[in-house]
Amino acid sequence: MLDDAGLQALREAARLSPDNLPLRQHLAGQLLAKGYLGEAEAEYRAALVLAPKDAGIMAGLAEAFVRQSAFGAALAALEPLLAAPGYPPKVGVLAARALLGEGDTARAGYRYHEAISRDPSVGDADLAARLSAPPAPPYGAPAPAASPYGAPAPPGQPYAAPAPPAGQAYAAPAPTPVDGATAEIERSRLNFADVAGMEAVKESLRVKLLLPIQQPDLFAAYGKRAGGGVLLYGPPGAGKTHLARAAAGELGASFVNVGLADILDMYIGSSERNLRATFELARRNRPCVLFFDEVDALAARRSDMRQAHTRQLVNQFLAELDGVDQNANEGVLVLAATNAPWYVDVAFRRPGRLDQPVFVPPPDPAARAAILRLLCRDKPLAEMDFDAVARVTDHFVGADLKGVVDRAVEVKLQQSISAGRPIPLSTPDLLAAAQSVRPTAVREWMATARNYVMHSNDSGAWDELMPWVKGKW
Structure with a gap:
């Protein structure tokens, strides 16, 4: 008052x-x-x-x-x-x-x-x-680039995260809060060993995102900087979020899982401020993996939008990916995931942004067997034939396979309670559970993907999907 x-x-x-x-x-x-x-x-x-x-x-x-x-x-x-x-x-x-x-x-x-x-x-x-400041630089000199710990880099030198000791993960600094950011800094305990299959996808992430930070001198010799963006796309449940967490754990970096509630706001201008604060949170806790799930909700095609303030959010997202200078996003690894990459604005695929779409496919039989092996590794087991289960779970993704294991465990728990002792999980248990679980959305997703690959692929953006949609899908 x-x-x-x-x-x-x-x-x-x-x-x-x-x-x-x-x-x-x-x-x-x-x-x-x-x-x-x-x-x-x-x-x-x-x-x-x-x-x-x-x-x-x-x-x-x-x-x-x-x-x-x-x-x-x-x-x-x-x-x-x-x-x-x-x-x-x-x-x-x-x-x-x-x-x-x-x-x-x-x-x-x-x-x-x-x-x-x-x-x-x-x-x-x-x-x-x-202030405990260094002598004033001459007028017009560029501002010193921020190092991963907040201290400036020597004049004229770019940001370069120090390489970790041999055999050790990168030690990230303690989280630094940022006003206005509702997303939280996490420390992932997963790594690529916890991701079954997807070797081509993991190798792509290593070269694009992880190695520039783990081996900065080598990449600096070729003018490659630490940081960048990758768009993960594929059917629901194929493991895109799991893969992003594993990438952060592989590096030992901070992990920020950005949900729609962390960004979208009913008041005009607030969503843009939330997005800016989220990127600032990642920059102050670098090296950091900044993960946007369902990114098509934040990066939709502007030509499909009717209201100016929704287009402004896309513009803000693009500006944050570019950064205010060439060093702004060094050490910030942007991973975005979507089930509908064709709805993402084409400007996000420009070099320097989310310029490498990576298809996360449904698992093949070998990958399904590896997923089942990981899901069952902490449970009492009899002699298991995971390959046999993998052969009868065609079109199942990781989420479906987890449902198979969960259902088999529920049945085995009831038997163990009646017997008064733990009864090991067996191959017939998984086979029986697989018969009662239907694969979720892979067929529907592939049907949609087929339409875009066959009829809306003049730019060649979806050539990677061609072998899949021309196959048995």
């Missing part, structure tokens, strides 16, 4: 004239100056809807965030301004305060000294005293 008559009058005037941008911006500035930080933030947000690219409004919103200790949100608001050449020196000082609040003293020092080198009048004695 405002106790200032002048501010109350301004607020009433803004209520009666909600589209008056100068009035709303003046009200936000007055609220900020008098310490009404939450109210100032709300007014700046309202003004930003009227003028989304106004530098003064973005800077005011960022200052409101900084004074509320929402440093991550402040940096997200300042990011478009800092990316533009010749940004106002005051913006640099504000960014320095936010970076210092995040604990990134080195980059805060860079921003502060770069700003006062252009305009000494913006200096802040208290901020300067809190």
Whole structure:
């Protein structure tokens, strides 16, 4: 509740004239100056809807965030301004305060000294005293690239994650929270040994995503950077999410599993901010595997959309994949999964984004036997013939096979309870369970894929599916 008559009058005037941008911006500035930080933030947000690219409004919103200790949100608001050449020196000082609040003293020092080198009048004695900064770089020098631990890389050198000791996984830093990000950092205990079959898919992920971080010197010699994106697609239940977790565990990296609820919001502009905060969370915890499941809901074809704000979310996604500079997403491995790759906007397949679609096929008999072996490895077993079970589970994917094992275990538990002792699981148990389980959606998915491969493949994007849809499917 405002106790200032002048501010109350301004607020009433803004209520009666909600589209008056100068009035709303003046009200936000007055609220900020008098310490009404939450109210100032709300007014700046309202003004930003009227003028989304106004530098003064973005800077005011960022200052409101900084004074509320929402440093991550402040940096997200300042990011478009800092990316533009010749940004106002005051913006640099504000960014320095936010970076210092995040604990990134080195980059805060860079921003502060770069700003006062252009305009000494913006200096802040208290901020300067809190900074332990290197000497100011010459005006116009590029900002130092962030290392995986937040300290800047030496001038002129790109980000390069240190190689792990021989035989050890990469040791990721402790998770760093980011304001506005609802997704959480996880540590995956899986690795590629826990993924049965899919050797071609795993090898593709190794070369594209894992080896550049595990062997940075070798890849740097060829100009290849750590990071990138891969689009995993295939029928439901084929193991795309399981594979993403295993990739993170193989590297020993942070893992962020992004759900639709972490991004989508009913208010215009909030979904874009959530997406930006999620990418910032991954960048501050690199090396990191950032996984988007059902990505077609966030990256749908813009030509199919009727509302501008839904197209804006796709634009924001593309901008985050590109990063504000060439080093922004180094060490961030973006994996996206979808059952409907033909609905994903074609711009995502541009080089540097999700430029390598990787088909995750239904498992063949050898892979089905390996999956069954993994699913049964912690259960009491008699002598098993997993190959026999694999032969009668044609068209089954990993989720279906798990259903077979679960059903067989339920029957065996009932027998064990009656007998008063554990009775080992046997091959006939799995065969009987397989007869009562129907494969889920592989046939339907392949029928849809056949339509796109045969009739909508002028660009050759779905050539990888051709052997599958021309076969017995």
